[in-house]
Amino acid sequence: MTVIVTHLWLLALAALAAALVTGALRRYALAHRVLDTPNARSSHAAPTPRGGGLAIVLSYSACLIWLTTVGVMPYAWSVSLLGAGAIVACVGFIDDHGHVAARWRLMAHFCAAVWALSWLGTLPRLELFGSTAALTPIASGLAALYLVWMLNLYNFMDGIDGIASVETICVCLGGAALYLLADRPMLALLPLSLAAATAGFLYWNLPPARIFMGDSGSGFLGIALGTMSLHAGQVAPPLFWSWLILLGVFVVDATFTLLRRLLRGERIYEAHRSHAYQYAARRFGRHLPVTLAVGMLNLCWLMPIALWVGVGELDGAVGLGIAYFPLTLLVLQFRAGTKEEV
Numbered sequence: 001m002t003v004i005v006t007h008l009w010l011l012a013l014a015a016l017a018a019a020l021v022t023g024a025l026r027r028y029a030l031a032h033r034v035l036d037t038p039n040a041r042s043s044h045a046a047p048t049p050r051g052g053g054l055a056i057v058l059s060y061s062a063c064l065i066w067l068t069t070v071g072v073m074p075y076a077w078s079v080s081l082l083g084a085g086a087i088v089a090c091v092g093f094i095d096d097h098g099h100v101a102a103r104w105r106l107m108a109h110f111c112a113a114v115w116a117l118s119w120l121g122t123l124p125r126l127e128l129f130g131s132t133a134a135l136t137p138i139a140s141g142l143a144a145l146y147l148v149w150m151l152n153l154y155n156f157m158d159g160i161d162g163i164a165s166v167e168t169i170c171v172c173l174g175g176a177a178l179y180l181l182a183d184r185p186m187l188a189l190l191p192l193s194l195a196a197a198t199a200g201f202l203y204w205n206l207p208p209a210r211i212f213m214g215d216s217g218s219g220f221l222g223i224a225l226g227t228m229s230l231h232a233g234q235v236a237p238p239l240f241w242s243w244l245i246l247l248g249v250f251v252v253d254a255t256f257t258l259l260r261r262l263l264r265g266e267r268i269y270e271a272h273r274s275h276a277y278q279y280a281a282r283r284f285g286r287h288l289p290v291t292l293a294v295g296m297l298n299l300c301w302l303m304p305i306a307l308w309v310g311v312g313e314l315d316g317a318v319g320l321g322i323a324y325f326p327l328t329l330l331v332l333q334f335r336a337g338t339k340e341e342v
Contacts, residue, residue: 003072003185004192010066011196014059018200021055026204026211034097036212043160043278043287044209051096052204053217056197057089060224063193072186077231080119084227085220087112088151092215102269106148109219113147116227124233124240127316147226150247153254154222155215159278160287161207163294167250168198168221170298174246175228177303178239178310187235191228194221207287241316242306245323249294249302252327253277253336260337276336283334301326 029035029049036050064082067073091108094100117123123139158164172195179188201217204210213221225247233240244251253276261268273282280290302323309319 004188007067007072007189010063010189011192014063014193014196015200017062018055018059018197019203020200021058022052022201022204022211025049025052025055029211043273043281048209048212050212051093051214051216052201052211053213053215053220054089054093056194056201056213056217057085057220059197059200060194061085063197064190067189067193072189076119076121077190080116080231081224081227083119084112084116084147084223087115088219088223089216092217092219096214096216109148109151109223110144112151112223113144116147116223116230117143120227120230120234122234124230125237126233126240127237143230147223147230150226151219151222153250153258154225155218156254156257157250157275157277158213158218159273159275160281160290161209162202162205162287162291163277164213164218164221165198165202165205166291166295167247167298168225169195169202170295170303171225171243171246172198174298174303174306175232175243177307178232178242179235181307181311182236182239184235187231190231194224194228207291209287236310238309238312238316241320242310244316245302245306245309245320246298248320248323248327249297252324253331256328256331257337264339272340274335274337274340276331276334279334279336297327 026049029051034049034051035047036044037047038044061082064073064078068075068078087108091100091105095105117140123143154164157167172191175191176188176195179185179191198221201213205213225243229240229243229247232243257275258268261272261274266272273279277290277294280293281287284290305314305319305323308314309316314322
């Protein structure tokens, strides 16, 4: 815990830097007409600057470099995050300013996943109902798919004001708590730094948002959190399950929506408004109640179960089922993936 206290200045600086850079990016976006213009599939009503998530990328990357330089963070972990995040953020930044074809984006995403996994080394062991699953060459392919899915689902879920930022902060706080319980306080600085940088951006992104995250930020957050979940699994196998539980709100909504759209034969890369959180925002007529509800679900439901699994008192798969069951009922209640009536 002492190491965190001595690095509170770094967390405060990360938040401040992200807030200042976001303000500068907003002025840049307004000057260069980098705007998200509303259409029939949008969840906002006025043209809004986008690309502010780059501030998170820059602030968090600076924290990683510092923590690695002073020996707090494992070198391989930092390189895996910095390299993969840079690839995704660069492609997202270009896409925010114009358009990158889906196939090229997907290729870049897999390159980022391969980079992260190559520096990760040995994949974490997967404990299932008391047994450890054997790692095979197939596991590396599944891990790459997992990282690509994580970064894309974050892109899908970044559709209303503040939701992706609040999700990130909650997940990172839970991840830090897991490291503290595992008596690895230095590693807790990894998610805490991302939470701080995201909090700085959230100042501008709270409903009503003055700037959007854009693909550069959402994709970066997705692959960063996915990679950190694999890092956690290396420390202790139950921690990987815990991270999957912490990410439950986004995983369940995005997965159910994708599967239902696939079954209808729709193009999954086309913009739409059929996620559960989007239906909820329209039902309540505002973004804020939904964003706050996501935060409450994370802190009051998912985090306690994740910590329970993390301390070894609950099997990971059982904990995942307990955590995801009410989330599944919730997204079904809000019609996740059903075709929107025009």
